[in-house]
Structures are given as structure tokens and as C-alpha cells.
Amino acid sequence: xxxESLSVGRFLFFVFIVYNRSxxxxxxxxxxxxxxxxxxxxxxxxxxxxxxxxxGHNGAGKTxxxxxxxxxxxxxEGEILIDGKSIKDEPLACKKEMxxxxxxxxxxxxxKAISFINFVCDMYDVPTEVREKNIERFAEMFGMEKELGxxxxxxxxxxxQKIAIIAALSHEPKVLIMDExxxxxxxxxxxxxxxxxxxxxxxxxxxxxxxxILDMAEKLCDRVAIxxxxxxxxxxxxxKIKGDKSLEKVFLELEAK
Amino acid sequence: xxxxxxxxxxxxxxxxxxxxxxxxxxxxxRIMPLALGALMGMMILLSAGTLTTELAxxxxxSVILSLYAIVTSVIIVMEGSxxxxxxxxxxxxxxxxxxxxxxxxxxxxxxMIKFYVFExxxxxIFLLPAIIAYAMNAEAxxxxxxxxxxxxxxIPVIPxxxxxxxxxxxxxxxxxxxxxxxxxxxxxxxxxFATVGAVLAFNTSDSDGQxxxxxxxxxxxxxxxxxxxxxLAEHFDIWEYLIFVVINLAVAxxxxxxxxRFCFQIITRLGVANRLDxxxxxxxxxxxxxxxxxxxxxxxxxxxxxxxxxVNTAIGLVFFVIAVGLLCFKFDDFASSMANSIENxxxxxxxxxxxxxxVTFAMVSFASLLTCITATMISLEGKAFNVLKALxxxxxxxxxxxxLTAMLLILxxxxxxxxxxxxxxxxxxxxxxxxxxxxxxxPLVTELIGILINLKYPRFDADNDTxxxxxxxxxxxxxxxxxxxxxxxxxxxFATIFMAGQTAGLAMMDAxxxxxxxxxxxxxxxxxxxxxxxxxx
Numbered sequence: 001x002x003x004e005s006l007s008v009g010r011f012l013f014f015v016f017i018v019y020n021r022s023x024x025x026x027x028x029x030x031x032x033x034x035x036x037x038x039x040x041x042x043x044x045x046x047x048x049x050x051x052x053x054x055x056g057h058n059g060a061g062k063t064x065x066x067x068x069x070x071x072x073x074x075x076x077e078g079e080i081l082i083d084g085k086s087i088k089d090e091p092l093a094c095k096k097e098m099x100x101x102x103x104x105x106x107x108x109x110x111x112k113a114i115s116f117i118n119f120v121c122d123m124y125d126v127p128t129e130v131r132e133k134n135i136e137r138f139a140e141m142f143g144m145e146k147e148l149g150x151x152x153x154x155x156x157x158x159x160x161q162k163i164a165i166i167a168a169l170s171h172e173p174k175v176l177i178m179d180e181x182x183x184x185x186x187x188x189x190x191x192x193x194x195x196x197x198x199x200x201x202x203x204x205x206x207x208x209x210x211x212x213i214l215d216m217a218e219k220l221c222d223r224v225a226i227x228x229x230x231x232x233x234x235x236x237x238x239x240k241i242k243g244d245k246s247l248e249k250v251f252l253e254l255e256a257k
Numbered sequence: 258x259x260x261x262x263x264x265x266x267x268x269x270x271x272x273x274x275x276x277x278x279x280x281x282x283x284x285x286x287r288i289m290p291l292a293l294g295a296l297m298g299m300m301i302l303l304s305a306g307t308l309t310t311e312l313a314x315x316x317x318x319s320v321i322l323s324l325y326a327i328v329t330s331v332i333i334v335m336e337g338s339x340x341x342x343x344x345x346x347x348x349x350x351x352x353x354x355x356x357x358x359x360x361x362x363x364x365x366x367x368x369m370i371k372f373y374v375f376e377x378x379x380x381x382i383f384l385l386p387a388i389i390a391y392a393m394n395a396e397a398x399x400x401x402x403x404x405x406x407x408x409x410x411x412i413p414v415i416p417x418x419x420x421x422x423x424x425x426x427x428x429x430x431x432x433x434x435x436x437x438x439x440x441x442x443x444x445x446x447x448x449x450f451a452t453v454g455a456v457l458a459f460n461t462s463d464s465d466g467q468x469x470x471x472x473x474x475x476x477x478x479x480x481x482x483x484x485x486x487x488x489l490a491e492h493f494d495i496w497e498y499l500i501f502v503v504i505n506l507a508v509a510x511x512x513x514x515x516x517x518r519f520c521f522q523i524i525t526r527l528g529v530a531n532r533l534d535x536x537x538x539x540x541x542x543x544x545x546x547x548x549x550x551x552x553x554x555x556x557x558x559x560x561x562x563x564x565x566x567x568v569n570t571a572i573g574l575v576f577f578v579i580a581v582g583l584l585c586f587k588f589d590d591f592a593s594s595m596a597n598s599i600e601n602x603x604x605x606x607x608x609x610x611x612x613x614x615x616v617t618f619a620m621v622s623f624a625s626l627l628t629c630i631t632a633t634m635i636s637l638e639g640k641a642f643n644v645l646k647a648l649x650x651x652x653x654x655x656x657x658x659x660x661l662t663a664m665l666l667i668l669x670x671x672x673x674x675x676x677x678x679x680x681x682x683x684x685x686x687x688x689x690x691x692x693x694x695x696x697x698x699x700p701l702v703t704e705l706i707g708i709l710i711n712l713k714y715p716r717f718d719a720d721n722d723t724x725x726x727x728x729x730x731x732x733x734x735x736x737x738x739x740x741x742x743x744x745x746x747x748x749x750x751f752a753t754i755f756m757a758g759q760t761a762g763l764a765m766m767d768a769x770x771x772x773x774x775x776x777x778x779x780x781x782x783x784x785x786x787x788x789x790x791x792x793x794x
Contacts, residue, residue: 070647073793091790092649100647106640108555110562114541115554122551123648132543148541164644 341424652789
């Protein structure tokens with residue numbers, strides 16, 4: 001089918017499908033820790049080009065779902081699709097599209113920062129010139145360009161978090177999955193991180209992250225899901241969910257129910 | 258006191274969970290390590306019992322007590338001296354505990370007690386069977402059991418004190434250098450070999466066939482706990498008993514005082530040694546590598562920055578190098594002294610020389626089967642395992658690169674040793690090839706077994722590397738299996754060489770190892786990925 005053969009209607013429908021396609025599709029996912037149900041029939045979608053916040057109290061199941069999406073943790077029921085591919089059936093193809101930034105940046109402490117970032121790039125088969133450009137750009141952005149030759153063991157929590165972020169961004173992922181990405185970052189790094197997130201979605205990328213900083217989620221995100229005791233209690237457009245109230249107020253009201 | 262007990266409860270809860278892994282059927286997983294531990298205890302009891310019966314004929318059954326007390330003490334000093342560095346100076350809870358209103362001596366006491374509990378395992382494995390064997394041969398009364406229980410509890414105290422002092426000195430010295438891992442490993446190895454050398458220096462017998470008894474007797478004269486054990490077992494004296502108890506308690510108190518005094522200075526110095534490198538921002542390397550190469554580089558970095566793993570896995574290889582060196586330079590002396598000292602020795606020096614390929618094979622099996630690096634490699638990922646699992650690399654590739662890394666660490670040493678032996682003693686081509694095949698197949702079997710064991714018994718939440726390398730179920734099972742395979746290999750090698758000749762014997766052993774290696778390779782390749790995917794840190 002050539003572009004010329006498309007009618008205007010078909011063309012618009014094609015554009016709608018491309019831009020409205022789900023990058024992350026979670027269908028009826030349940031996860032058990034022994035007898036405890038950590039995730040209970042969780043279903044929602046994250047579309048291409050959107051920033052999606054995932055919020056909930058401590059122990060609600062945020063990290064469990066993030067680890068399940070990234071293929072770190074197995075789940076008993078349901079399915080997770082990354083750009084149409086199942087994380088269970090095609091884990092490597094799914095992971096190739098994603099980057100994961102953990103909540104606690106426990107990286108390889110004995111490695112130099114540059115070696116760790118290169119290691120991540122090697123796993124994604126990033127060409128030398130691409131990684132050089134990206135590493136230098138993001139290292140400079142996060143003020144880490146002079147620290148890359150040091151071992152990760154010598155870094156503070158925030159510096160480790162920055163290294164995890166640089167490593168994740170250096171292979172230009174289509175989907176960025178982050179668990180509490182702003183914890184430990186200094187104000188400048190938080191600002192830069194937000195700018196990077198906006199740039200990624202502008203370029204067609206997708207961001208899914210968990211956070212406790214609700215006012216930031218409110219300003220930054222297109223859509224939001226609220227989780228409570230492993231169940232999704234609210235999911236949808238940020239504006240629709242919060243209405244005239246603040247996200248914090250909505251969240252606290254839902255939590256109190 | 259309540260602070261100490263609370264602290265102990267907190268520190269012990271993590272450190273002593275040998276079977277710490279997520280499993281649906283945890284109890285079934287405990288069976289193998291416990292069964293292997295019990296089997297080893299039974300074997301030591303059997304050997305101690307046989308030895309005691311023989312010694313009892315000469316009225317020397319008490320030698321068994323001193324011998325095993327010395328063996329236990331030497332093992333604790335050797336092993337504890339490099340363990341002390343990690344357990345005392347690198348725990349993760351330092352900052353948290355120092356910020357609390359707890360005396361430093363209380364923190365050190367808790368760590369020392371934890372260390373002591375770990376070392377008690379050696380008392381239970383070596384000393385307890387000896388005590389049982391002695392009691393079965395001698396008329397053991399109530400006082401003997403009082404002495405025996407006291408000794409079981411107190412024998413580790415002085416060796417632990419010595420080990421801590423050595424560990425303290427090693428950490429203090431290595432902390433002064435830039436490449437402190439290298440210095441820590443080098444000093445730990447020197448200490449271990451010096452301990453072995455010191456023990457062997459007591460061998461003053463005239464090769465009368467009971468040299469270990471003579472050695473034990475000589476050492477007993479100088480080693481106070483062993484002397485006291487024998488004295489009290491033979492003739493109980495309440496004053497000697499009480500003095501022994503008081504001395505041990507005083508040593509323990511002195512140790513806590515000294516370590517409280519210096520431990521935190523050393524921790525600070527080690528922290529300073531972690532400082533940022535001002536000149537680190539030179540030109541960075543952005544070279545693209547394959548996944549396998551990148552993984553091997555990562556594994557190598559981890560290995561060479563983990564002193565406790567380096568020391569633990571270098572022992573067999575260092576012994577191998579020493580054995581090759583001694584054979585190359587002193588073979589004629591050994592052979593002639595063996596031929597002269599043993600009456601009616603069936604082999605001439607030339608015949609002994611012709612059996613050197615078999616001896617080399619046995620030496621390689623010792624180095625290879627007791628060096629299981631992969632048994633810790635998954636656990637040592639720690640919490641970073643989640644980062645690795647999120648990367649687009651298959652579990653099979655991760656596991657295989659870990660095995661390959663271990664092979665790359667072992668093979669250069671063993672192959673070089675083999676080639677030195679080939680050229681020094683002019684092995685036949687076929688014998689040389691057979692030895693080489695075994696040199697590659699044996700570590701492959703060990704490392705494939707190691708990775709499978711670590712997949713079954715991972716430990717991602719350890720306080721420090723020592724917990725993974727020395728105190729995890731994975732290492733325990735791998736060590737027992739390695740010892741078992743070594744015994745089996747020695748027996749089978751000598752049996753097949755005796756029955757079918759050297760070349761045929763080596764060929765049979767090679768065939769066994771190659772088949773087992775292929776089988777294990779397919780197990781890892783087919784099942785490894787599935788098991789890997791189920792793990793989460």
C-alpha cells in the first residue's frame with residue numbers, strides 16, 4: 001500500500017493507530033507472594049508518547065508491577081505487552097525497547113561509572129558513536145562528566161541515581177520505566193530530568209514511572225493510575241481524574257475510602 | 258546487656274540465614290546441604306574412630322583430642338584471618354549503628370559473637386566427632402563430658418583472637434595502599450601459607466610412619482588449649498579447668514577492647530581509600546563490545562575486587578603452582594627419599610617418573626575440583642541482579658559467560674602448570690593430550706555444577722561478600738560436592754591406572770569428565786534460562 005493510494009480518512013485512521021497505539025498493555029495481571037496477592041487483576045494501557053504516573057502508598061504494589069513489566073519478576077496471571085510483544089513470550093525483544101531505572105540504584109559498585117554505562121550500552125548493542133554522543137551529552141547535563149572515571153562505590157546515592165539514568169538514556173529507549181526516579185536527586189538534576197522526560201515523549205518515546213511526589217506527577221503527566229492493595233482504583237487522564245481538585249486531594253480521598 | 262542482645266538478634270537474623278532464598282518448598286531445598294553436612298560429619302567420625310582405636314592400642318587415645326583441637330584451631334586461624342577483614346570492617350550497618358547511642362565495644366562484641374558462632378561450625382565438624390570417638394574408646398566419665406563441652410565452646414576463642422589480630426593488621430596495612438584489594442589478597446595468602454608452614458615446621462619426627470602423631474605431640478607441648486584438653490581429659494583438675502576458662506574469657510575481653518580501639522579507625526581509613534580519583538576524568542573508552550565480552554569484563558571486575566573470593570578460590574591454584582614447582586625442582590629428591598624410606602617400595606625412580614602424567618592429572622583435579630568460582634557468581638550480583646535482569650540478555654548467555662569467566666581464571670594457571678610438567682618431564686604426546694583434556698573438562702564440570710547450585714541456592718541480600726563466599730548454602734554444597742568428586746576422581750584414577758595402565762586410565766577418566774561436562778552443559782543450556790528467569794533479588 002503506497003501513501004498515494006490512501007484516502008484522507010484512511011490516512012487519518014492510520015496516523016491515529018500509529019500515535020494511539022499502546023506501548024505498554026497490562027491485561028489482568030495478578031501476582032502472589034505466597035498466599036498474599038500483591039497485584040490483583042491489574043489492567044491498563046500506556047500509550048505511545050505519553051508520560052504515565054503510577055501512584056500508591058508504600059507496599060501498594062508499585063514496584064512489583066514495575067518489576068513485572070521489566071521482566072525482572074514473574075507473575076502468575078494475565079499478560080503484559082510491550083509494543084505488542086509479550087514480556088513472557090519474547091522477553092529479550094521487549095527489554096530491547098525498554099530502559100529500567102530502579103528505585104534503589106544498587107549498581108555494580110566495583111565498576112567505574114563509564115564501564116557500567118558502557119556495559120549497559122553493550123547489552124543494547126549501541127554503536128560507539130551513538131553511545132559516545134549520548135553519554136557525553138547526558139553526563140554533562142547531570143554534572144557527572146568529571147566523575148565517569150570513578151568507581152561507583154565512591155558515589156553518593158544521588159550520583160548513583162544519575163549514573164543509572166545516564167545508562168538508561170544512553171541507548172535511546174522507546175519506553176522508559178522508572179521506579180521513584182527523583183529520590184536522591186538534587187534540584188538541578190530533578191529539573192534536568194523533567195526536561196529530558198518531556199524531550200523523550202516529544203520524540204515519540206513513552207515514560208511510565210512511579211512516584212510519591214504528587215504535585216510533580218500532576219504537572220508532568222498525561223495520565224495516571226492509582227493503586228491500592230494491589231488493585232487499580234483509578235486510571236485515566238490526569239485532568240479528568242483530578243477535576244478541579246489537586247491530585248494529592250484526590251489521592252487522599254481515594255485512599256481513605 | 259539488653260542493647261547487646263538486641264544488636265545480636267538483629268545482626269544474627271541476617272547473617273545466619275544459610276537457607277535464604279525464595280522458594281515455594283523451602284524444606285525440600287534444605288535436604289541436600291544438611292545431608293552433605295551430615296555425611297561429612299559421619300566421615301570425620303569414622304576416620305577419627307579408626308584412628309582412636311589404633312592409638313588406643315598404644316594407650317595414646319588422648320592424641321586424637323589434641324590432634325583435632327589443633328586441626329580446628331589451624332583452620333579457624335587460616336580461614337578467619339581473611340574473613341575477619343570483611344566481617345569486622347566492612348559491614349553495611351556501620352553508619353547506622355555508629356549514629357545510635359551504643360558503645361563501640363557493644364558493636365564490636367556483637368560482631369565478634371557472630372564471628373564466633375560461624376567458626377563454631379568447625380568445632381562441630383572436626384572436634385565433636387573426635388570427642389565422640391575418644392569417648393567411645395576411653396572410659397569417659399562426667400568430668401570428661403564437662404571438659405569436652407567446655408572445650409567445644411572455648412577452643413575457637415584463642416584462634417579467633419589470633420585471626421582477628423591478623424585480619425586487623427591486614428586491613429590496617431592494605432588500607433594504606435591504593436591497590437588495597439591486591440594487598441589484602443597477597444597478605445591473606447601469605448598468612449595462610451605461613452600458618453601451614455608453621456604447622457609443618459613442627460614435624461620433627463624421624464619419618465617413622467606416624468609423623469602426624471609426633472607432630473601433634475610436639476605442637477601439643479606448645480599449644481596451651483591442646484595441652485590443657487589432654488591433661489583435663491586424662492586427669493581432671495578443677496584449678497587447671499578454671500584457669501583455662503578464665504584465660505579464654507580474658508582473651509575474649511582483651512580482643513573486644515583492642516578491636517573497639519582500632520576497628521573504627523581502620524573503617525575510616527578504608528572509607529578514605531574509597532575517595533574519588535581526581536585524575537579519573539582522562540579520555541574515556543566508548544568501545545563497543547559484544548554482550549559476552551561485556552559480561553566477562555564485568556565478571557572479571559567483580560572477581561578481582563572481591564578479596565574474600567580471590568583468596569578462597571586461589572588456594573587450590575596456589576597449591577597447584579607450588580606442587581608443580583616442587584616437582585620440577587625436587588622430583589629426584591622426593592622420589593629417592595620415598596624409595597629409601599619405605600621398605601620394599603615397589604617402584605624405582607624411573608618408574609615413578611613414568612607415572613608423572615597420572616600425578617599431574619591428580620594435581621589438576623585437586624586444583625580444579627576445589628576451585629568453584631561460579632557457586633557465588635549469581636549471589637554476588639546482589640541487588641544489582643534486578644538491573645541485569647532488566648537488560649536484553651538471555652539467562653542462558655548470562656550463565657554461560659559466568660562459567661566462561663571462571664574457566665578463563667582457572668585455565669591459564671592449570672594449563673601453564675601442565676605445559677611446564679610436559680616439557681620438564683618429557684611426557685608422551687598421548688599422555689600430554691589426555692592430561693590436557695582432563696585439565697579443561699574438570700573445571701568445566703565444577704563450574705557448571707557451581708552455577709546450577711547457585712541457581713538453586715541464591716543469596717542476594719548478604720551484608721557483605723564474606724557471607725556469600727563463606728557462609729552460603731550454595732558454597733557449602735559446592736564445597737562438599739567438590740570434595741566428594743575429588744575423592745572419587747583420586748580413587749577412580751588410581752584404580753583405572755592400576756588395572757588398565759596409565760594411558761587407558763587417563764582416557765577413561767577423560768571420557769567420564771567429558772560426558773558429564775556435556776550433560777551439564779545441556780542442563781544449563783536447556784533449563785538454566787527458566788531457572789534464571791524465576792530469580793529476583
